[in-house]
Amino acid sequence: MCRFSLLVTNGFQKPSQDFEERRRELYDPLRLTTRMAWFEHVFVPSIRAQSDPDFHLVIATGEDYPEPWRGHLQQLVADVPQIALLSLPPGRLREVSRQVMLDRVDKSA
Helix, strand or coil: CEECCCCEECCCCCCCCCHHHHHHHHCCHHHHHHHHHHHHHHHHHHHHCCCCCCCCEEEEEECCCCCCHHHHHHHHHCCCCCEEEEEECCEEHHHHHHHHHHCCCCCCC
């Protein structure tokens, strides 16, 4: 699971932040532009270059992750079958992460 501008509480160095304060910080245009550049030019090429296709990666963003970054993110991972892009509502980090992982447990493993 990769948290990609996922709006949660209790997962940062500033635990007292409320959702609105955290949203402003997470979705700052300069931050998103920089983060997307790293994602596009470093992260995605490394995932595409994996020789073992037997893995699953969930990229979790906030349900209100803004355009144009949302569309660009969707476009970058559309042809990578191992990646599932999720848009999630705000919540507490532990509960959100736990549910994402539980929903994807392979019970036959």
